[in-house]
Amino acid sequence: MxxxxxxxxxxxxxEGLPAGAEEALTVAHxxxxxxxxxxxxxxxxxxxxxxxxxxxxYGVVHLDRIEDPKLxxxxxxxxxxxxxxxxxxxxxxxxxxxxxFDARLVAPRLAVRAGAGVVMNAxxxxxxxxxxxxxxxxxxxxxxxxYELTGAESCVIGVLSDMLLAEAPEGATSEPVVRQxxxxxxxxxxxxxxxxxxxxxxxxLEEAQVIVAGGVGLGSxxxxxxxxxxxxxxxxxxxxxxxxxxxxxxxxxxxVGLTGKITRPVLYLGAGISGxxxxxxxxxAAKTIVAINRDPDAAIFKxxxxxxxxxxMEILPEITKAxxxx
Numbered sequence: 001m002x003x004x005x006x007x008x009x010x011x012x013x014x015e016g017l018p019a020g021a022e023e024a025l026t027v028a029h030x031x032x033x034x035x036x037x038x039x040x041x042x043x044x045x046x047x048x049x050x051x052x053x054x055x056x057x058y059g060v061v062h063l064d065r066i067e068d069p070k071l072x073x074x075x076x077x078x079x080x081x082x083x084x085x086x087x088x089x090x091x092x093x094x095x096x097x098x099x100x101f102d103a104r105l106v107a108p109r110l111a112v113r114a115g116a117g118v119v120m121n122a123x124x125x126x127x128x129x130x131x132x133x134x135x136x137x138x139x140x141x142x143x144x145x146x147y148e149l150t151g152a153e154s155c156v157i158g159v160l161s162d163m164l165l166a167e168a169p170e171g172a173t174s175e176p177v178v179r180q181x182x183x184x185x186x187x188x189x190x191x192x193x194x195x196x197x198x199x200x201x202x203x204x205l206e207e208a209q210v211i212v213a214g215g216v217g218l219g220s221x222x223x224x225x226x227x228x229x230x231x232x233x234x235x236x237x238x239x240x241x242x243x244x245x246x247x248x249x250x251x252x253x254x255x256v257g258l259t260g261k262i263t264r265p266v267l268y269l270g271a272g273i274s275g276x277x278x279x280x281x282x283x284x285a286a287k288t289i290v291a292i293n294r295d296p297d298a299a300i301f302k303x304x305x306x307x308x309x310x311x312x313m314e315i316l317p318e319i320t321k322a323x324x325x326x
Contacts, residue, residue, distance in 0.1 A: 004038040005031055005094040006064075008086075010079050010102075011045025011071055017054065018043075020098025020161030022168075025058040027125060027159055028096050029169055033059075035127035037093060040064055041176070044082050045071035052176060059172035064090075064179045075190045076105045084113040085183040092154060094125075094132065099158040107158045117152035122159050137163070137281070162262035163285050203237060205254055205261045210236025211283070213256055216243035217272025217293065218312060224249040226316040227271060233323040236265070241273050256282035271312040275300025292316070 111118035214227035268286035
């Protein structure tokens with residue numbers, strides 16, 4: 001086994017860096033530095049030209065590449081096989097995977113193939129002697145669970161990158177050595193076949209920099225229009241809590257929360273939203289949270305940078321007027 005921690009990402013059929021890569025590298029660098037481990041990054045499939053530059057920002061020692069036509073786009077069986085062969089050869093102590101939807105199909109299977117322990121929903125990691133300690137989100141974000149992994153020689157960790165911030169550490173720059181890793185994927189037969197892909201038009205809520213969200217406290221679809229008006233004035237996107245979606249006030253593609261979208265905008269304004277943990281999972285990574293609620297004890301105020309106790313139906317129009325007049 002090598003004294004290394006490796007971040008594993010792969011081609012997910014979208015432009016740019018794989019989702020959550022920099023957030024996972026942020027966690028991995030802190031872990032490697034504290035535990036005296038070498039930090040490596042495995043990129044399976046295609047990658048943008050600036051991947052080496054990004055790796056250098058986080059002090060990556062080896063940038064490992066697996067390039068094979070079968071890794072174009074995401075195929076679970078092919079991806080697991082490629083990563084399993086890599087882990088057998090390199091034997092890293094820790095494998096960190098940004099926890100996207102696709103990662104849930106890969107990480108547990110990779111752990112079984114590698115004879116490794118596995119924890120998903122990880123938020124914090126540490127190595128204490130021979131034990132790997134992981135703090136993870138559990139029960140839909142309602143609580144935190146501390147795990148101590150001592151039996152397995154290596155561990156596969158799914159990192160909740162959507163709830164973390166990417167922050168390149170100061171003084172950690174490096175010139176990573178690029179290593180081309182050979183794998184044999186000729187015998188892999190993909191068992192998952194996508195019959196039809198959904199094509200969504202317009203901006204994605206996950207990428208919005210400004211979000212104005214409304215909850216059941218607004219009372220009606222007519223009142224919910226105040227959220228849409230402010231979002232438009234701010235040049236952002238309107239969103240809603242699960243009850244707002246269930247009431248038909250806004251489309252499910254605009255739902256924020258554990259069962260909706262995980263967002264990380266610069267500004268998140270929540271009006272008439274109580275702040276249940278399932279909802280806050282979807283916006284906790286926002287740089288600034290502004291809450292408007294009549295109830296001074298609403299849970300959302302615990303997360304908010306700024307809070308306004310009052311009637312959202314009176315406050316929202318005034319904010320919209322002020323924004324338009326600015």
